[in-house]
Amino acid sequence: MAESFERRKVLGYGVATGAAVLAGVVGAADLGRPRMTPAEPVDAGTAPGGTAEPMAARLEPPPEAFDTTPARQALRRLLPAHAEQIDLVAVPARDEVDRYRITGPSRPAPDVAVAIEGTSTAALLAGAGWYLKYLAGVTVSLPGDSLGQLPERLPAPSTAVSGAAVVQHRFALNDTENGYAGAYRTWADWQRLLDVLALHGCNEVLVPLGQDEVYRRVFAEFGYQPEELDAWLPAPAYQPWWLLANLQGVAGPTPPEVRAAGVSLVRDIVARLRELGLAPVLPGYAGMVPPGFARRHPGAPVVPQGDWDGYQRPDWLDTRDPLYARIAESFYRHQDELYGSGTAYKMDLLHEGGTSGGVPIGAAAVAVMTALQTARPGATWVMLGWQDNPRREVLDAVRACGLAACRTGRVLVVDGISDRGDTFDREGQWGGTAYAFGTITNFGGRSLLGANAPTWADRYPKALARPGSALAGTAWLPEASGHDPAAFELFTELAWRADPVDLADWFDRYAARRYGRRDDAAAQAWQAFARTAYALAPGPFSQAQDSLFCAWPDLSATAAAPDGPGMRYDGAAFQDGVLALLRADPALRAADAYRYDVVDFTRQALANHARVLLPRIKAAYVGRDLAGYRELTGRWLDAMRLLDALLATDERFLLGTWLRSGGYDARSLITTWGGRKPAAALHNYGARELAGLVADVYLPRWRRHFAAYETVITGAATDLAAADWYAADDAWARSGTGYPTTATGDPFAAANAVLALATAP
Incomplete structure (x- = not known):
């Protein structure tokens, strides 16, 4: 990367104004240390990738640079309890590069803990986002946040740090x-x-x-x-x-x-x-x-x-x-x-x-x-x-x-x-x-x-x-x-x-x-996730595998969507990460992001378990092992019931939340993809694990499929008529059934029940 620095070029902008443009990209403060107290300043100089500056180096911008009101309003919407502690300062732009600086208060104000200077509204908000993540130690993301963990008084940096976009x-x-x-x-x-x-x-x-x-x-x-x-x-x-x-x-x-x-x-x-x-x-x-x-x-x-x-x-x-x-x-x-x-x-x-x-x-x-x-x-x-x-x-x-x-x-x-x-x-x-x-x-x-x-x-x-x-x-x-x-x-x-x-x-x-x-347990969990789900090789896919629970039933299924990949990482190692996540200090439950992740990662661990379970079901069927078949298919259906209950604990995993006021178009998009002919190539392309969808669409599919195959094992039938999954899904899409938009149940109890099933012998 040294060559690109020497060229002093910010990609997408053309020639920039020197090393300061590139040098000040703020990195992460040392979040491995003990929790900061409200009076403890953040040592911004420890931020990897960032540039620490003397606090006296603060810019003195003209007040008419641009109006900071829109950025202020955004912060009030995002973090209403702390927004007024962040002073937003407009500075004139020297070129097209968005830049920000994070410092201590730029004006005497007892209620202000940190100042963010920026060359545009977008730069101010990017600076605020970087401050929250790397100096205050919280995130606001899509979805989930940890703002509930912020101290009453925001931490102030001890030295100024600056950042700049490296692409336009x-x-x-x-x-x-x-x-x-x-x-x-x-x-x-x-x-x-x-x-x-x-x-x-x-x-x-x-x-x-x-x-x-x-x-x-x-x-x-x-x-x-x-x-x-x-x-x-x-x-x-x-x-x-x-x-x-x-x-x-x-x-x-x-x-x-x-x-x-x-x-x-x-x-x-x-x-x-x-x-x-x-x-x-x-x-x-x-x-x-x-x-x-x-x-x-x-x-x-x-x-x-x-x-x-x-x-x-x-x-x-x-x-x-x-x-x-x-x-x-x-x-x-x-x-x-x-x-x-x-x-x-x-x-x-x-x-x-x-x-x-x-x-x-x-x-x-x-x-x-x-x-x-x-x-x-x-x-x-x-x-x-x-x-x-x-x-x-x-x-x-x-x-x-x-x-x-x-x-x-x-x-x-x-x-x-x-x-x-x-x-x-x-x-x-x-x-x-x-x-x-x-x-x-x-x-x-x-x-x-x-x-x-x-x-x-x-x-x-x-x-x-x-x-x-x-x-x-x-x-x-x-x-x-x-x-x-x-x-x-x-x-x-x-x-x-x-x-x-x-x-x-x-x-x-x-x-x-x-x-x-x-x-420590949460860190261990994310180390496991980094080695599995977030360590995928390029190849033909940019996404991981989907859930077989969402598939049109087939004992040989490898994906729900017709074009989906098979398993792309070690499911057992991922499951170990989820178990570690659930061992984290219960104090983390105050963070919305932790509650969301417990549901989402447990959901994924169960979807991964289905890829282990389905081949065993097929083997029992092929071997005409009635007792084994019944035990394994019962376990699969129990897993789906537990999945629906887990998803119901968070409104972001509710079918009713996703549908809003949508009708047939919204329902068919995540099942049949419309007409019978398009469904041949696109069915389950938008496969979602949502409470209500699992219970009313996916679970009845698999129950019907397993029951039909059991008649072959018992000798009550010699072959099976092809199931018309499209007709069943289309009937549901046209049904107009309403679904809740309010979560119910305890996500942690539901997650533990799911993992008890997934880890059982």
């Missing part, structure tokens, strides 16, 4: 996130999500929802009636894949009041992002048109896009045609009227297949960039790095076109698979196009834990140090946020670390930050 783009969220995370989330849900993303240093957030109203207004101008657009537009849970031009019309129409609420919600989201200093990244227009467009506009060069996993794709208009420019003008105009204009727009040409129909895709891309720059001069075109996207001819054409639009516009590829495969060469693959190092950690929002963390720690700093690197950012791209907080914490730190992260040290200290105090 800190991108967050995925095209599909609003589907798999819950298309019916409330404003309170979104507000917390945005605040926590800001606290973790993100500065660009994809907001794909609410675009159905834009398209309604656009194509009303091009001759479509409301009922025709109703038939084209999917229900909210499926709209992410409609925007990706993968499907149309699924589970619609959406009631007008739901559409209106969606517009209002998006307005609130983008307004809050702008307040926080984060850029909302909105969808751009790449040529998708409703059915029958060529009939209304004779001669329009419409290219049918065929099939996507059993769904009909929307048609695509050749973007070189003048009609495309007219539609694009309408699109950006109506989008601006609804949500305001932005600086970055996400869109992909021919995502996950499709066909160009003979249209030169490079020329089509130039037309898309021209329309974007006509409407939003200087805007960045954001593309997803996934499968064959973006095609090299697209990047080359936009880079070399010579038009003013190509010279003023920018391209950023947010890479979804930086941690997959045996090799990593985005420079060569994309010809020097700026890209963000990224990961998709939980396809479908499946219930699972783990990450290719060693690959992050290895590839990211090497890409930073590469001479002439095109690396310009990081991209946290979960298909559903609110899963696996450790992975979220680690990955979002990369953008603020100039030095490679020491994973062994990071995980060794993580438990103390996560739970707000040092505990």
Whole structure:
């Protein structure tokens, strides 16, 4: 890494202003020591990766640098009992680099314990997040926090420390996130999500929802009636894949009041992002048109896009045609009227297949960039790095076109698979196009834990140090946020670390930050997790295995989702970690994060146990061992009942919480994925372990399956009719059954009952 320091370059910004930019990335205070008392200052000089400065070196900023009120309000929302003890100080930015400094109070105020100086609202909040984790020793994450462990008086640093983002783009969220995370989330849900993303240093957030109203207004101008657009537009849970031009019309129409609420919600989201200093990244227009467009506009060069996993794709208009420019003008105009204009727009040409129909895709891309720059001069075109996207001819054409639009516009590829495969060469693959190092950690929002963390720690700093690197950012791209907080914490730190992260040290200290105090048993647990679930090799997957409890029953099942991996780490060693976690001091139960993790990691240990149990069930069946078969299948069904009871102890694992007011679209997305034909490839793609879903969908499946196989063992039947799992799941999805949104039971008692079963001989 020394070479990159000597070049004095902050990747994604160009030439910066010297070593101070890179040197001051704050690291972890020594959380292995005894708990700090309220009067004890934090020795910031012990922070690995950070730069300690004399307290007298504090900057004296002009008061008019920028308004700190939005950052102050965010802290009041996140930590209301302590926010007033943090003095936020705006300092003028010397360049585009976000910087912060954490010091003692910058003004005489008896109630102020710490001051955070920042060059922007985003920098102030990133500094506050780093202070909480590495100086105060607590976390606020997705999900869970340990704020309940804070002393009444916040600890003050004894020396000043500074930090700076080492890349310009800190991108967050995925095209599909609003589907798999819950298309019916409330404003309170979104507000917390945005605040926590800001606290973790993100500065660009994809907001794909609410675009159905834009398209309604656009194509009303091009001759479509409301009922025709109703038939084209999917229900909210499926709209992410409609925007990706993968499907149309699924589970619609959406009631007008739901559409209106969606517009209002998006307005609130983008307004809050702008307040926080984060850029909302909105969808751009790449040529998708409703059915029958060529009939209304004779001669329009419409290219049918065929099939996507059993769904009909929307048609695509050749973007070189003048009609495309007219539609694009309408699109950006109506989008601006609804949500305001932005600086970055996400869109992909021919995502996950499709066909160009003979249209030169490079020329089509130039037309898309021209329309974007006509409407939003200087805007960045954001593309997803996934499968064959973006095609090299697209990047080359936009880079070399010579038009003013190509010279003023920018391209950023947010890479979804930086941690997959045996090799990593985005420079060569994309010809020097700026890209963000990224990961998709939980396809479908499946219930699972783990990450290719060693690959992050290895590839990211090497890409930073590469001479002439095109690396310009990081991209946290979960298909559903609110899963696996450790992975979220680690990955979002990369953008603020100039030095490679020491994973062994990071995980060794993580438990103390996560739970707000040092505990030997919790530290032992996280050492085990670091060696198992968070030590995955790159290969073809960026996620760990899902739960067989969620699978369509099959005695040979290896995954719930058709494309899911098998076991990727030592389940017994992981289970030992969970047992250690439960041995932690009961005082940790005051931390919300500890209670959440007890449920989540115990859930995962039981899911791992199912992979040991199912082959034994199959062996008993093949051997016609009736007594063994009954004992083992009874154990499996008992495990599922205990699982449902465990999940019911935390509202974040309740089906009712996830559904909110969603109907068939939300229910089918996590079971059948809609129609029978798509289900063949996509059933259980969003497999979740949620209380209610386990009891009412998964458990009846397996009970029926085991009972049918038992008739073969007893000789009552010679063969089995194929079960129609789709029909059963679809009937449940259409049932409209309501589910609780309030947790019940004791998570620690439930976790101990689960582990008693999992560890029994």
